[in-house]
Amino acid sequence: MFSLVPMSVALLICLSCALLGNFLVLRRQSLIGDAISHVALPGIVASFLLTGTLASSAMMLGAGVSALFTVAMIELIRRLGRVENSAAMGVVFTSLFALGVLMLEWNEVGTVHLDVEHALYGNLESLIWFEGTSLASLVDPQALATLPPQLGRAAWMGALVVGFVVAFRRGLVMASFDADFAASVGARPSLVGLLLVLMVAVAAIAAFEAVGAIIVIAMFICPAATARLITNRLATQVALSQLIAAVSALLGYVLAGYGPGWMGFEVSLSAAGMIATLSGGFLLLACLFGPYRHRREALSG
Amino acid sequence: MLSVEAWWRALIFDAGYNTSLVTLGAMLLGGGAGMIGSFVLLRKRSLVSDAISHATLPGLALAFILMALIFGDGRWMPGLLIGAGLSAAAGLWAVQAISHRTRLGEDAAIGAVLSTFFGLGVVLLTVIQSMAVSGQAGLTGYLVGSTAGMLAAEAQLIALCALLLAAGIIVMRRDFLMVCFDPVFAATNGVRVQRIDMLLMLLLLAVVVIGLRITGLILIVALTIIPPVTGRFWTDRPLRVVTLAALLGMLAGYLGVTLSSVREGLPTGPLVVLAAFVLFLVSFLVSPRRGILATLIAHQRFKQRVHLRQGLLALARDEAIFDDLTVKVLRRQGYIRRDGVATPSGWAAARDAEHEERLWALFRREYPEDSAQLDHRGLLPIERVLSPDTIMALESRLMKGREAPR
Numbered sequence: 001m002f003s004l005v006p007m008s009v010a011l012l013i014c015l016s017c018a019l020l021g022n023f024l025v026l027r028r029q030s031l032i033g034d035a036i037s038h039v040a041l042p043g044i045v046a047s048f049l050l051t052g053t054l055a056s057s058a059m060m061l062g063a064g065v066s067a068l069f070t071v072a073m074i075e076l077i078r079r080l081g082r083v084e085n086s087a088a089m090g091v092v093f094t095s096l097f098a099l100g101v102l103m104l105e106w107n108e109v110g111t112v113h114l115d116v117e118h119a120l121y122g123n124l125e126s127l128i129w130f131e132g133t134s135l136a137s138l139v140d141p142q143a144l145a146t147l148p149p150q151l152g153r154a155a156w157m158g159a160l161v162v163g164f165v166v167a168f169r170r171g172l173v174m175a176s177f178d179a180d181f182a183a184s185v186g187a188r189p190s191l192v193g194l195l196l197v198l199m200v201a202v203a204a205i206a207a208f209e210a211v212g213a214i215i216v217i218a219m220f221i222c223p224a225a226t227a228r229l230i231t232n233r234l235a236t237q238v239a240l241s242q243l244i245a246a247v248s249a250l251l252g253y254v255l256a257g258y259g260p261g262w263m264g265f266e267v268s269l270s271a272a273g274m275i276a277t278l279s280g281g282f283l284l285l286a287c288l289f290g291p292y293r294h295r296r297e298a299l300s301g
Numbered sequence: 302m303l304s305v306e307a308w309w310r311a312l313i314f315d316a317g318y319n320t321s322l323v324t325l326g327a328m329l330l331g332g333g334a335g336m337i338g339s340f341v342l343l344r345k346r347s348l349v350s351d352a353i354s355h356a357t358l359p360g361l362a363l364a365f366i367l368m369a370l371i372f373g374d375g376r377w378m379p380g381l382l383i384g385a386g387l388s389a390a391a392g393l394w395a396v397q398a399i400s401h402r403t404r405l406g407e408d409a410a411i412g413a414v415l416s417t418f419f420g421l422g423v424v425l426l427t428v429i430q431s432m433a434v435s436g437q438a439g440l441t442g443y444l445v446g447s448t449a450g451m452l453a454a455e456a457q458l459i460a461l462c463a464l465l466l467a468a469g470i471i472v473m474r475r476d477f478l479m480v481c482f483d484p485v486f487a488a489t490n491g492v493r494v495q496r497i498d499m500l501l502m503l504l505l506l507a508v509v510v511i512g513l514r515i516t517g518l519i520l521i522v523a524l525t526i527i528p529p530v531t532g533r534f535w536t537d538r539p540l541r542v543v544t545l546a547a548l549l550g551m552l553a554g555y556l557g558v559t560l561s562s563v564r565e566g567l568p569t570g571p572l573v574v575l576a577a578f579v580l581f582l583v584s585f586l587v588s589p590r591r592g593i594l595a596t597l598i599a600h601q602r603f604k605q606r607v608h609l610r611q612g613l614l615a616l617a618r619d620e621a622i623f624d625d626l627t628v629k630v631l632r633r634q635g636y637i638r639r640d641g642v643a644t645p646s647g648w649a650a651a652r653d654a655e656h657e658e659r660l661w662a663l664f665r666r667e668y669p670e671d672s673a674q675l676d677h678r679g680l681l682p683i684e685r686v687l688s689p690d691t692i693m694a695l696e697s698r699l700m701k702g703r704e705a706p707r
Contacts, residue, residue, distance in 0.1 A: 025405070025406075025409050028406045028408050028409070029408065030406070030408040030409045030411070030412040030413075031348055031408045031411060031412055033412065034348075034351070034411075034412050034415070034416075038519075077585065080585075080591070080593055080596055081530075081533075081534065081585060081591050081592075082591055083530055083533065084342070084345050084347070086345070086346075086347050086348045086408075087342055087345075087347040087348075087526055087529075087530050088530075089348070090347050090348055090351065090522060090523070090526035090527075091523075091526055091527050091530055091578070091581060094519075094520055094522055094523035094526065094527070094574055095523065095527070095574060095575065095577075095578035095581075097519065097520065097571075098520055098523065098570065098571035098572075098574035098575050098578070099571070099575060101445050101520075101568055101570070101571040102567075102568065102571040102572065102575065105567060105568050105571075106567070214416055214419045214420055214423065215416070215420065217412055217415065217416035218413070218416035218417060218420055220412070221409055221412040221413045221416065222413050222416065222417065225405050225409045225413055228404070228405065229403060229404070229405070256424070265431070267427075267428070267431035268427075269424045269427045269428065270423045270424050270426070270427040272420070272423065273419075273420040273421065273422070273423030273424035273426075273427070274420070274424050275420070276416050276417055276419070276420025276421075276423075277417060277420045277421045277424055279417070280413060280414075280416070280417025280418075280420065280421070281417075283413050283417070287398070287399060287402075287403050290403075292404065293402075293403045293404065294402075294403065294404060295403070295404040
């Protein structure tokens, strides 16, 4: 019962990140997820230094602002400096991450409960719901009141992501496959692209706090990439990616928490790391055996 | 303790043997990273180093576990670096294999490899935490870099490796350049393209591994990207970009490490990266070729030229000018008076402009293909674009056309 909350948080986050990841992989923008999950750190530290609280609204705002700032900087450097996209991205997100680490160390916020290690690998295990001792606690208002706030946040973030994908599904699909066509029929691909980046930022921030930056990157990319090697149909790909994300989240958490115990060691491993590793393992399998793993030859005629 | 004096002492290499050695090591590393990064930038594969650097973590942790089990202490740096290098090589191979042999793009390959390897590394780190061995704290230094507790032998090793790397890159620079710009040409010249490409990536890997201790595995990627991009702002010649990137990387290493000795516990990696970023920002603002200021000025000039040209054509055709900027530009040149009437020099310039416009129109009609390739937009004097012969021919055609209209 204790693990119910961290497991549902991991599940919710993995599902919503993997959903967005499908479009990132198709648009060859996977590294946007990488960049944005890195710059959440300076945003959160800056908002902490400015407001003095670790309240989630302030943190979300700070991380959101820094994500927008990052996207704007990347575009500016790419357009004005005529620098290649990935290099522009590399310049911006590494510098901002460095700034975040420096601010942390300089002010010794590290003693509060923000530190670089948490930012990187999260702290899923700390979300244990101590009041939830049995199934009866699910209807006990007193116990429910002590639910970790991260659960609620992950839930509304998931709802937002699903809502976005459902509302914009036509535009997203068109813009991902053929931006010119999308523009010609008035589907506004650049607006859809910007909204997608914004949603990635929202997902990355909500996830960042609960599970850390690394699992976010893995969840954006691995399930979607795995599914892409298994099928050629988008709907199937999305469904498969959700399935893979769910399996990685649940199995990863269980393996990390109880796996060593089964082998006779009294320790537990990092759940976030295990989830990322598992999803990478699925991708490896798909790379070796996926029916659509090969690049198709260019269509002739 | 925070003081300019401490920084100054570090700057003039007067803050102790170790600090000086680390500073030198960081400078050599910055130089090597800048050089190799320039070639990687030309190859448009900058973020591959991000995958490589994150992929070092599982090897680092495994090496630590192995050494701790065998010798009881896992902190021996060369062993850690060998482990890191091996797993980074596996990561590099995975990125190449995924992007070449499957339909996934290189971006997805990079993202998947870096997150998976890093996740595995984090799992192994929690294994280490559960082991009862000493020296665990030393491992976090590899995440964001720390030079505080560095041993002299470690600093010497880093400096030596960085020096060797830099020498290797200098020897191979021509082959790298050829492969980056024109692989086919390189192949016809007897250069083994795949082997050189692999060597380039291996050198990148070596830089990343050596840099782990100084900047940490998350930030080392910055040293291979920011100085080359900065160098690109100042010159278009490839070998000069490489040289500049090396110098900028050295400067960033120098400033970053010396700054980190100013106060106890300041992380080295972020300071080196931020020093590189400040150099980048300055270049981005004031570079005469691609900087923001230069771009803004060029845009203003372009706008004024267009308005001047349109204004003169309007004068020649006796049309009224309503646009404020056009009026301003014409007045500044002394082509019109305050009340909008053209001055004698204005009339002359207008006649010239109109004549030139006629020549251009004729040229476009006579040589449509040639004119499609010219990017003149009517803004350069015609004699700077076309040869004198062509202009003479056009002039005579224009005269004939006037005498006997077809």
